[in-house]
Structure formats: structure tokens, C-alpha cells
Amino acid sequence: xxxxxxxxxxxxxxxxxxxxxxxxxxxxxxxxxxxxxxxxxxxxxxxxxxxxxxxxxxxxxxxxxxxxxxxxxxxxxxxxxxxxxxxxxxxxxxxxxxxxxxxxxxxxxxxxxxxxxxxxxxxxxxxxxxxxxxxxxxxxxxxxxxxxxxxxxxxxxxxxxxxxxxxxxxxxxxxxxxxxxxxxxxxxxxxxxxxxxxxxxxxxxxxx
Amino acid sequence: xxxxxxxxxxxxxxxxxxxxxxxxxxxxxxxxxxxxxxxxxxxxxxxxxxxxxxxxxxxxxxxxxxxxxxxxxxxxxxxxxxxxxxxxxxxxxxxxxxxxxxxxxxxxxxxxxxxxxxxxxxxxxxxxxxxxxxxxxxxxxxxxxxxxxxxxxxxxxxxxxxxxxxxxxxxxxxxxxxxxxxxxxxxxxxxxxxxxxxxxxxxxxxxxxxxxxxxxxxxxxxxxxxxxxxxxxxxxxxxxxxxxxxxxxxxxxxxxxxxxxxxxxxxxxxxxxxxxxxxxxxxxxxxxxxxxxxxxxxxxxxxxxxxxxxxxxxxxxxxxxxxxxxxxxxxxxxxxxxxxxxx
Numbered sequence: 001x002x003x004x005x006x007x008x009x010x011x012x013x014x015x016x017x018x019x020x021x022x023x024x025x026x027x028x029x030x031x032x033x034x035x036x037x038x039x040x041x042x043x044x045x046x047x048x049x050x051x052x053x054x055x056x057x058x059x060x061x062x063x064x065x066x067x068x069x070x071x072x073x074x075x076x077x078x079x080x081x082x083x084x085x086x087x088x089x090x091x092x093x094x095x096x097x098x099x100x101x102x103x104x105x106x107x108x109x110x111x112x113x114x115x116x117x118x119x120x121x122x123x124x125x126x127x128x129x130x131x132x133x134x135x136x137x138x139x140x141x142x143x144x145x146x147x148x149x150x151x152x153x154x155x156x157x158x159x160x161x162x163x164x165x166x167x168x169x170x171x172x173x174x175x176x177x178x179x180x181x182x183x184x185x186x187x188x189x190x191x192x193x194x195x196x197x198x199x200x201x202x203x204x205x206x207x208x
Numbered sequence: 209x210x211x212x213x214x215x216x217x218x219x220x221x222x223x224x225x226x227x228x229x230x231x232x233x234x235x236x237x238x239x240x241x242x243x244x245x246x247x248x249x250x251x252x253x254x255x256x257x258x259x260x261x262x263x264x265x266x267x268x269x270x271x272x273x274x275x276x277x278x279x280x281x282x283x284x285x286x287x288x289x290x291x292x293x294x295x296x297x298x299x300x301x302x303x304x305x306x307x308x309x310x311x312x313x314x315x316x317x318x319x320x321x322x323x324x325x326x327x328x329x330x331x332x333x334x335x336x337x338x339x340x341x342x343x344x345x346x347x348x349x350x351x352x353x354x355x356x357x358x359x360x361x362x363x364x365x366x367x368x369x370x371x372x373x374x375x376x377x378x379x380x381x382x383x384x385x386x387x388x389x390x391x392x393x394x395x396x397x398x399x400x401x402x403x404x405x406x407x408x409x410x411x412x413x414x415x416x417x418x419x420x421x422x423x424x425x426x427x428x429x430x431x432x433x434x435x436x437x438x439x440x441x442x443x444x445x446x447x448x449x450x451x452x453x454x455x456x457x458x459x460x461x462x463x464x465x466x467x468x469x470x471x472x473x474x475x476x477x478x479x480x481x482x483x484x485x486x487x488x489x490x491x492x493x494x495x496x497x498x499x500x501x502x503x504x505x506x507x508x509x510x511x512x513x514x515x516x517x518x519x520x521x522x523x524x525x526x527x528x529x530x531x532x533x534x535x536x537x538x539x540x541x542x543x544x545x546x547x548x549x550x551x
Binding site for chain 2: 021024027047077079091095112130136148156
């Protein structure tokens with residue numbers, strides 16, 4: 001009890017959609033920490049992300065009616081460098097021993113450094129990323145992982161706004177379409193190879 | 209509210225639409241904006257924003273030291289490091305090259321002085337000295353951090369019978385000049401520290417793999433088996449393991465499975481015995497070729513796992529990510545998702 005929540009919004013700047021999605025989820029996390037009067041620590045690796053994340057947290061604390069709990073330094077800048085940032089965040093983890101560590105954003109090789117350190121201090125860990133190479137590391141070291149599109153759907157799901165949920169529904173419909181197209185193409189090709197069809201799917205898909 | 213809400217949303221929408229359509233419209237101005245101008249604008253903004261970050265860093269570390277919070281001495285190091293980098297980058301040039309332009313006195317005396325500076329033996333230095341002329345001056349490769357240090361060497365060379373001068377590096381260029389103060393700091397402090405952090409990854413991978421590979425359920429077992437096949441199949445020793453050996457292991461594994469499933473000794477014995485017999489007979493008939501049947505040969509098997517089940521899973525995730533990015537971007541551009549400005 002009384003331990004802080006650590007939120008890591010990735011190591012990239014706001015020009016990456018994952019970072020923006022990470023900042024959006026941060027808003028929801030900040031609401032929760034404001035509601036339960038828990039301290040929140042957000043070390044960032046880009047100055048623009050710092051400003052954006054700070055605004056997001058400020059609004060969340062205001063919306064929860066606890067502006068008194070918000071202070072600018074809960075979102076603070078560490079460094080732009082990947083491994084120096086990982087070292088800094090690991091240091092914070094070991095010194096403050098947060099109860100929960102959330103990793104939401106774009107990550108590279110530092111993902112496992114962060115997640116394993118979080119695991120070693122026994123924190124509850126939730127990760128979300130669209131970096132395919134980092135997903136296995138997070139799955140291994142974290143308690144819950146938002147894989148790829150789940151990460152983008154998380155903010156819509158948390159907001160419960162119909163127009164945002166509609167986007168998730170649209171994605172699902174598109175996925176059904178893509179899966180159907182793959183299935184039909186495989187069958188089409190199979191029938192062509194068996195000689196039941198005279199027109200190949202590859203001819204149909206190839207731009208002449 | 210207008211400046212904090214509508215204006216950012218309008219900027220995001222307009223620039224978002226231009227950037228999006230820049231990929232579909234064959235118009236040189238829009239293409240130039242998308243490929244060059246927009247990224248440069250972003251870089252300029254980010255460069256200014258770094259001051260905010262640096263000030264924030266100094267403020268927080270300073271507070272830690274003043275309040276003597278837990279681990280405050282690390283903050284002292286952070287501020288010292290920042291100050292050193294700032295001085296080496298902005299205030300102190302730290303790269304003064306000495307150029308020997310002519311030898312007017314004894315070549316041996318000049319070679320003796322030069323040998324100490326370039327850390328070469330007298331004979332090799334003597335050969336260099338003989339080639340020095342006003343048309344082909346000799347710059348001492350490693351620069352000096354201070355002008356005073358460089359001038360001291362110039363004095364020594366002049367006293368020995370050479371003409372030499374100090375050449376300061378260009379501002380800006382000094383950051384990448386090999387041997388400059390900033391470059392020295394980067395190569396001998398920053399790079400090893402980064403490499404140390406990166407090297408830690410190996411140990412973390414080992415501990416994470418151990419956790420992932422522990423046999424808890426069917427999925428973890430599948431992961432373990434696939435991991436072993438991939439690891440063995442990608443090293444030379446994997447190619448030396450006969451596919452028949454793998455088939456024997458499979459026969460034994462089938463026996464273990466039969467035992468778990470049926471819990472009957474006769475069935476287990478029949479499965480193991482039958483499996484071993486079939487493999488042995490097949491081996492004698494075919495002559496035990498190391499790589500046949502190919503599906504049980506580790507290099508081929510790992511290749512199949514890597515190229516088919518692995519790629520299928522990765523592509524499924526990529527399709528989802530692509531759709532997610534597309535949907536999220538459209539929501540930002542259309543102003544449906546406004547959480548990024550705190551709304």
C-alpha cells in the first residue's frame with residue numbers, strides 16, 4: 001500500500017502513433033491514480049512527450065476533481081538515449097519499488113531490460129506495444145500484455161465513447177474481410193492447381 | 209479554450225490530411241512538404257523542446273540533492289555529467305591539431321620530439337619527418353584538448369628545428385573530430401556505458417527464457433520444443449544430428465504421451481516398441497541417411513518452423529497492428545480522438 005505507479009510511454013517521440021496511444025492510455029491511468037490518491041511517476045525520453053503527457057495527466061486530475069494531487073514533476077524527462085533511459089527507469093524501479101509498472105508505447109531492445117527489472121521487484125506489470133519484436137519479451141516478463149491492435153483499441157475501450165468503440169468495431173469488420181480474402185485466395189489457388197479453375201488468383205491480384 | 213482545443217485539433221487535421229494525401233497525390237510541392245519540410249519542422253520543434261527537458265532534468269536532480277533524497281549522490285553525478293557534456297559541446301572546443309609544416313633543423317631532433325607525440329618509434333618517425341614539406345605538412349593525428357597543450361608541443365617542435373602551427377577544429381565539427389574532448393567523452397564514457405546496459409540484455413534474455421520455457425502447460429511445452437529445435441537447427445552441431453535420432457526421440461515421446469493418456473503398461477510398451485521397430489526397419493531399408501526424412505532433419509525442421517508457423521503468426525499480428533494504426537490515425541485526423549490534448 002502507498003507504493004507509486006510507474007508509467008513508461010515508450011522511447012519514441014510524438015510522431016509515432018504508438019507514443020500517442022501510450023499518452024492516451026496514460027490519461028486513463030492518471031484518472032485512476034487521482035481517484036485512489038496514488039502517486040504516479042512518468043519518466044519520459046522525449047521533451048515533447050513530456051509536455052503532452054503532462055497536459056494529459058493535468059486534465060485527468062482536474063476531471064477527477066483532484067488538481068491538488070497533480071504536480072508537474074510527476075511527468076519528468078530523463079534522457080533521449082535508449083540505454084541511458086533504460087538505466088534511469090531501472091534505477092527508479094529499484095529505488096521506489098512501484099506497485100505497478102505500465103509500459104505503453106514504442107519500445108526497442110530496452111523492453112526486456114525494463115520488464116525484467118519490474119518483474120524482479122515483484123510489481124504488477126502491464127505492457128502494450130505494437131512493436132512485433134518486443135511483444136514476446138513483454139509476454140514473458142509482464143502479467144498482462146496488449147498485443148498490437150489491442151493496444152490501440154485500449155483507449156477506445158477505456159473511454160466507452162460510442163464513436164471510439166465504433167472504430168474498434170470497424171477494425172474487426174476489416175479483419176473479417178482480410179481473413180475472408182486470405183481464405184478465398186487460398187481456396188482459389190488450390191482449385192486452380194487442381195485444374196478446377198482456369199483463372200489464377202495471382203493473375204487477378206497482379207497489376208499488369 | 210480556443211487555442212488549447214480547436215487550434216491543435218485543426219492543425220492535426222490539416223497537416224494529417226496533407227501528409228496522408230501526399231502519398232497518393234503526384235504533386236511535387238505536397239511531396240516535398242511530406243518528405244522534407246514536415247520532418248524538418250518537427251526536428252526544429254523537437255530541438256527547441258530539448259531545452260525544456262534539460263531544464264526539467266536539472267531541476268529535479270537539483271531538488272533531490274538539496275533535499276538529500278534517497279540516492280541523491282547519483283543526482284550529483286547526473287548534474288556533473290550534464291555540465292561536462294555541455295561544456296565539451298558548447299563552450300570548450302577541445303580539438304586543437306598541431307601541424308608540422310617544415311623541418312628547418314636537425315631531422316633527428318624533430319623526430320625525437322614527434323615520436324613522443326605520435327607514440328611511434330624513432331625510425332618510423334624519422335621516415336615521416338623526411339617527407340614533411342610546406343606542400344605536404346604533417347598533422348599530428350590526435351588533437352589536443354586545450355590550445356595551451358597544443359602550443360606547448362609547437363614550442364617543443366620549434367625548439368627542435370621544425371615549423372609547426374596550431375589548427376583549431378571548426379565549431380560543430382569538433383563534436384565528430386576524432387580525439388576531441390566531446391568525442392573522447394562519447395567514445396570512452398558514453399559508448400562503454402551504453403554497451404554495458406545492452407550487454408545486460410543477454411542475462412535478462414536468459415532469465416526470461418527460463419521463465420517462458422518452464423514446462424507448465426501444453427503451450428509452454430510447445431514453446432520449449434520449438435525453441436530447442438530452432439536453437440539446435442541454427443548451429444553447426446544441429447546439422448550433425450541425424451533425423452533418425454530425432455525419430456527415435458519422437459517414438460519415445462509418443463510412448464510418454466501414450467502412458468499419460470492410457471495409463472496402461474502394455475499400450476505404452478507397444479507404442480514405444482512399435483515406434484522404435486518401425487524407425488529401425490526404415491533406417492536399415494533406406495541406409496540411415498543423416499538428412500532423410502527431411503522433415504525430421506533439424507536444419508530443415510527449424511527452417512520450416514521459422515518460415516511457416518512463425519511467419520503466419522507474425523503476419524497476423526502485423527495485419528492487426530496495421531489496421532490499428534490506420535484506425536487510430538484516422539481518429540486523430542478527423543478529431544474524433546482528442547485525448548492527446550488532454551480532452
